[in-house]
Amino acid sequence: MLIKRPRPGDTARIAPSEITPERVYVSRRELLQGALALGAGAAAPALALGATQRSLQFARNGRYSTDEKLTSYEDITTYNNFYEFGTAKGAPAANSGRFKSMPWSIGIAGEAEVTGTFSLEDLLEPHALEERIYRMRCVEAWSMVIPWVGVPLGAVLKRFKPTSKAKYVAFKTVLRPDEMPGQRSRVLAWPYVEGLRIDEAMHPLSLLAVGLYGKTLLNQNGAPLRLVVPWKYGFKGIKSIVEIRFTERQPPTSWNLSAPHEYGFYANVNPNVDHPRWSQARERRIGGGLFDSRVPTLMFNGYEQEVASLYAGMDLAKYY
Numbered sequence: 074m075l076i077k078r079p080r081p082g083d084t085a086r087i088a089p090s091e092i093t094p095e096r097v098y099v100s101r102r103e104l105l106q107g108a109l110a111l112g113a114g115a116a117a118p119a120l121a122l123g124a125t126q127r128s129l130q131f132a133r134n135g136r137y138s139t140d141e142k143l144t145s146y147e148d149i150t151t152y153n154n155f156y157e158f159g160t161a162k163g164a165p166a167a168n169s170g171r172f173k174s175m176p177w178s179i180g181i182a183g184e185a186e187v188t189g190t191f192s193l194e195d196l197l198e199p200h201a202l203e204e205r206i207y208r209m210r211c212v213e214a215w216s217m218v219i220p221w222v223g224v225p226l227g228a229v230l231k232r233f234k235p236t237s238k239a240k241y242v243a244f245k246t247v248l249r250p251d252e253m254p255g256q257r258s259r260v261l262a263w264p265y266v267e268g269l270r271i272d273e274a275m276h277p278l279s280l281l282a283v284g285l286y287g288k289t290l291l292n293q294n295g296a297p298l299r300l301v302v303p304w305k306y307g308f309k310g311i312k313s314i315v316e317i318r319f320t321e322r323q324p325p326t327s328w329n330l331s332a333p334h335e336y337g338f339y340a341n342v343n344p345n346v347d348h349p350r351w352s353q354a355r356e357r358r359i360g361g362g363l364f365d366s367r368v369p370t371l372m373f374n375g376y377e378q379e380v381a382s383l384y385a386g387m388d389l390a391k392y393y
Contacts (some may be wrong), residue, residue, distance in 0.1 A: 126288040131202040131222050137278060138206035139375070144217035144360045146286045152359055153293050154211065155312055156260055157246065157253040164255070165293035172252045174296040174313070183243075183319035186234035193297055197283070200224040204287070205280060207303035209310075210342050210374045216356045221301050222284035227275035235271065235319045242274040243267070243324035244300060245316035261327050267311035268324035268338070269302065270383075278303055278379055281314075304373040304380045305340045337393035339384075342374035346390050 155165035158172075177193040202222055210216045230242065246265035250256040256263045273279065280301040283290060290296040295312025302309050308328050318324070328336035335349050344354045358366045373380050384392075 126291065128287055129202055129222050129284045129289060131204045131284075131287070134203040134205045138204070138220075139208055139218060141206075141208065141218045143206065143220060144358075148360045149217060149219055149285060150291055150294060154213075154307060155255075155293055155295065157255045157263075157265065157313070158293065159255045160258075160260060166291075168254050169292035172249070172292045172296075172313075174290075174292060177297050177315075179298070179314060180316040181233050181318075182316065184236045184239040184321060185319045186236065188233065193283075196229060196298075197224055197281075200228055202283070207280075207301060208371075208374050208376075209301075209303060209307060210356060210370065211307040212336075212340075212348060212353075214351060214353065214356050214370075215359055216368075216370075217359050220286055221280060221282045222287060223280045223282035223301065225277060226279040226281050226300070227277065229281055230274060230317070230319075233319075238321045239271055239319035241320045241322070241324055242269050242271055243316075243318040243320050244269075244311045244314050245318075246311055247313045247315045261331055265311060265327045266324065267300065267309060267326050268320075269309075270323075271319070272383055273302065276380060276383065278376060304342060304376040306342055308336065309340045339389075339392050341384070341389065341393070342370065342372070343389055343393065344370040344372060346393055 151166045152162045153165040158165040158168040178190050179196050180190050181188050202224060204220055204222050206218060206220045208216060209219050244267045248256065248264040282299050282301045283297060285294060298314045299312040300310050323338060326338055329338055347353050353370055355367050356370045358368055
């Protein structure tokens with residue numbers, strides 16, 4: 074159900090050419106609704122992996138997928154950074170069982186012709202889900218290879234017709250301290266906020282993920298909707314998104330606000346620029362046993378050919 078609430082004086086509509094035929098729309102929508110509604114269930118313990126999930130229908134996107142060995146489902150769902158549930162790696166899985174990820178809506182605001190509040194199902198329609206296997210690198214020098222399921226972020230954003238003033242895209246996480254105990258701490262200013270330059274957001278590698286390993290996201294992985302930008306460090310992967318805003322000016326980001334000398338706006342993976350407290354030249358690939366394998370970190374996390382042109386002429390040590 075579309076629950077768009079237009080801003081005063083807004084008469085824009087999504088073009089007829091973007092409207093899916095009713096028969097196709099209904100069948101696909103019912104499938105999506107059913108999967109998402111029963112996805113990252115609120116009542117079941119978060120450590121009961123897969124107990125409240127549903128399988129998703131998708132096609133593999135081989136063009137953007139690596140053939141590297143996948144990180145195990147267990148590691149991906151128990152070793153997480155999601156400070157809304159706690160700062161320890163096991164805290165999100167242990168503390169996210171009360172979080173209610175359905176029903177869900179997302180506000181679209183700012184410099185765009187189409188704005189309002191949309192249900193998750195309406196946000197994702199009419200885009201087909203696809204699986205992409207991405208390398209994911211954390212600024213703490215550990216990494217995973219994750220089979221995400223989602224839709225291209227750029228395709229979703231284009232539906233809302235950003236204006237020429239839209240230079241950036243800002244994202245916001247839900248604020249529910251009763252369900253997200255980490256938000257009762259002062260480790261960050263809540264709610265969590267993040268942003269991309271609009272050409273980064275529109276890049277075909279940028280993904281809005283609703284699942285991994287062919288199943289809907291668990292709470293600890295950002296249910297029901299999270300950002301995946303594989304050439305950036307993990308803190309760019311904002312989770313449980315409730316607002317997407319087109320802005321003319323560079324938006325604030327949570328880690329840059331918290332520690333501007335350590336975390337810049339761009340967060341590009343760059344082995345040549347060290348974090349102030351550790352080297353970024355190598356990374357520990359999670360899942361290698363007692364001594365997880367350490368491998369060289371690749372420029373832009375291995376996606377240099379695809380994204381280097383976005384930063385041509387920029388001083389990447391300054392704009393980190």
